[in-house]
Amino acid sequence: MTENKEFPMVSLINAPENPLKTIYLACRTCYSADYPCNIWEKDVDDAKMLKLVKKVLQSGHHSTIEHCQYVFTISGVSRACTHQLVRHRHMSFSQKSQRYVVEQGQFEYITPQTIKNAGFEDEYHVFMKNTAEFYDKMIEKRIPAEDARFILPNAATSSLVASLNLREMIHLANLRLCVSAQHEIRKLVKKMCDLVVKKEPWLGEYLVPKCEKNGFCDEIKSCGRFPQKVE
Numbered sequence: 001m002t003e004n005k006e007f008p009m010v011s012l013i014n015a016p017e018n019p020l021k022t023i024y025l026a027c028r029t030c031y032s033a034d035y036p037c038n039i040w041e042k043d044v045d046d047a048k049m050l051k052l053v054k055k056v057l058q059s060g061h062h063s064t065i066e067h068c069q070y071v072f073t074i075s076g077v078s079r080a081c082t083h084q085l086v087r088h089r090h091m092s093f094s095q096k097s098q099r100y101v102v103e104q105g106q107f108e109y110i111t112p113q114t115i116k117n118a119g120f121e122d123e124y125h126v127f128m129k130n131t132a133e134f135y136d137k138m139i140e141k142r143i144p145a146e147d148a149r150f151i152l153p154n155a156a157t158s159s160l161v162a163s164l165n166l167r168e169m170i171h172l173a174n175l176r177l178c179v180s181a182q183h184e185i186r187k188l189v190k191k192m193c194d195l196v197v198k199k200e201p202w203l204g205e206y207l208v209p210k211c212e213k214n215g216f217c218d219e220i221k222s223c224g225r226f227p228q229k230v231e
């Protein structure tokens with residue numbers, strides 16, 4: 001398989017059962033004489049919890065949202081994309097190894113739309129076919145996969161299990177939903193955010209590009225959606 005319109009494939013396989021209450025508990029514990037186990041047992045309505053949580057987040061006490069962890073499976077993304085994703089140091093990753101997994105025949109790869117638009121699609125596929133054939137030839141000659149992989153392109157797809165807490169999720173969204181981020185990681189992070197917001201709609205206002213959060217754009221090249229930051 002070389003092309004799939006559904007790429008990247010993203011699933012949210014694990015999420016906190018009650019993130020709002022968990023964050024509320026973290027916030028209340030800071031300001032209450034009561035034991036946290038007692039605070040947890042009390043029934044508090046969502047509006048009251050949300051009011052406190054929003055206030056605490058606005059004042060920058062972001063450690064309170066680190067207790068909420070999300071686990072995703074990700075497939076059908078290029079190595080170019082995963083290389084950017086793994087730069088996020090507060091995320092945890094388990095990625096398909098190009099040392100232990102030997103490609104069989106044509107490896108899966110991503111074809112950017114700009115290459116198709118420029119009329120290079122056929123040449124691009126020929127390049128990938130030739131690369132796969134040379135890779136196979138090396139494997140047949142008993143060159144280890146960890147060395148044969150040196151010719152695999154950035155376009156080759158990968159799979160990961162990726163996890164992160166809510167604080168990092170918001171940071172990831174702020175950076176990677178911005179139009180200056182590369183299109184593939186933007187699409188991937190958008191899918192991750194949509195899955196979280198589907199479960200917790202109140203998080204929608206936090207999982208946004210940084211300009212929406214700040215009310216201004218700090219990029220050198222602005223898309224014009226928000227006014228640029230003035231010194």
Ligand SMILES: Cc1cc2nc3c(=O)[nH]c(=O)nc-3n(C[C@H](O)[C@H](O)[C@H](O)COP(=O)(O)OP(=O)(O)OC[C@H]3O[C@@H](n4cnc5c(N)ncnc54)[C@H](O)[C@@H]3O)c2cc1C
Binds near residue numbers: 090
């Ligand atoms: C549009 C765009 C273009 C980019 N272009 C390039 C590029 O050309 N070249 C390149 O190399 N990278 C590039 N990057 C990657 C970028 O430099 C970061 O490595 C990546 O976005 C991770 O961001 P981060 O370090 O803020 O986040 P994370 O690693 O997720 O960390 C989150 C936050 O934790 C804190 N933190 C984490 N580690 C430390 C630490 N060691 N010390 C102090 N504080 C820490 C910081 O506040 C940080 O913002 C680009 C990113 C974007 C979004």
